[in-house]
Amino acid sequence: MALRNLRYEGDPILEKVSRPVKEMTPHLDQLISDMLETMYDANGVGLAAVQVGVLRRIVTIDVGDGPIVLINPVIEESDGEQTGQEGCLSVPNKVGVVTRPEHVIVSAKDREMKDIKVEGTALLARALCHEIDHLDGHMYTEKVEGDLIDITPEGGEENFDA
DSSP states (O other): OOOOOOOOTTOGGGGSOOBOOOSOOHHHHHHHHHHHHHHHHTTOSEEEGGGGTOOBSEEEEOSSSOOEEEEEEEEEEEESOEEEEEEETTEEEEEEEEEEOSEEEEEEEOTTSOEEEEEEEHHHHHHHHHHHHHHTTOOGGGTOSSOOEEOOGGGTOOOOOO
């Protein structure tokens, strides 16, 4: 495994739509391992492949219940509403208030390319929506209600994303 370089807001790759994964390859399997290591090293709870410069529809998420790997994720259902602070590894040391669904159901493939469904509420629902937005070339800053807030790394704040 290896740490990957994060891409930051303003990098044109973050505005691009990621391509679907057709088959698992050793290269993509290594990418997933690297994404998990990079996400954990940066204290994030989610990471999209585009954030490490790879335009593939892959996300990793861990909200404290163990890692989730989603390939070609699609939000099938969403309902409810939650408003709260959100951050992103591609926008370091900033958070903003964003409204997202309270509950989502996502269909995807797992690391073995088997069909799965992931149901999430609260933080997991937020993370799923946030990461899937990245795959479509969107960042949470487009949805922020009000201004971004500066946070300091010494403050112990965890980066929401990715």
